[in-house]
Amino acid sequence: MVQKVADQASKDVNAALDGLTKGDLQKVWPLLENYLVPAVGVLLLLFVGYLVAKFVGRMVSAPIRKRVDETLGRFVGKMVYYSIMISILVAVMGKFGFQVASFAAILASAGFAIGMAFQGTLGNFAAGIMLMVFRPFKVGDVIQAAGVKAKVNEIDLFTTTLDTPDNRRIIVPNSAITSGTIENTSHHKHRRVDVSVGCEYSADIRHTRTVLEQAAESLQSNLVIGEGRGFQVVLGNLGESSVNWTVRFWTNAENYWPVSEALTEAVKNHLDNAGIGIPFPQMDIHVPNMQNLVAKNKAA
Secondary structure, three states, X not given: OHHHHHHHHHHHHHHHHHHHHHOOHHHOHHHHHHHHHHHHHHHHHHHHHHHHHHHHHHHHHHHHHXXXXXXXXXXXXXXXXXXXXXXXXXXXXXXXOOOHHHHHHHHXXXXXXXXXXXXXXXXXXHHHHHHHHHOOOOOOOEEEEOOEEEEEEEEOOOEXXXXXXXXXXXXXXHHHHHOOOOEEOOOOOEEEEEEEEEEOOOOOHHHHHHHHHHHHHOOHHHOXXXXXXXXXXXXXXXXOOOEEEEEEEEEEHHHHHHHHHHHHHHHHHHHHHOOOOOOOOOXXXXXXXXXXXXXXXXXX
């Protein structure tokens, strides 16, 4: 079929050129009628189909993004867009005389061969479907996956686009995300801030606990109250040079980093005001027979 079309096109082009050479414009008209006009019509159809596909995709995804989920809405919109475009291409091929059923069989065979060659790409596609179905995270969440901790900007069929806190755009293959552990740090509404500190051994245990509780209470406006929430001052262990404590403070997830800094500052200031030292590692060097060593140095 393709060979026949090519042969006929070659004949029409030769006839048109011959007509132009002899000044016979009637021989040019079949070329315009059979090829140029249909080609313009196909381009116009593809252009209109593209606009319609984009419009329908937005119309379908908009309510889903607004009422259900941003990520799912984008996915559905893209699927609608690609479905319409593929349908238009198949219709255009049928208009030009291509056997769609035969083409589908050829496409399936080619798809199998291409799939074997692009196993990684298909793996990313399958991983993208899994992310859409199971939805371990959504657009706007802060995640740690594939060795990257950043905010999710977009979830595509093959890749996931992330934005880091220092405004770097990172594109990660979906298979790299689903093949490892995914940590979604913004999934829950509340997060716990942990501030660890070591206090000197000479400080009274009860007094130290009271001071640390006062440090936590100074940030009462950021505290989340409820079952399993609030704050706790925990005596950890007896270290080599300090008694180790941990102040645990529950706050809203969006305030995690400001509260973490503020609580660290409050702990330091309250311990300083109470006269409780925060020891740092020290090394004592003991030299035996110091007098003999000094005498040898003088003799030398």
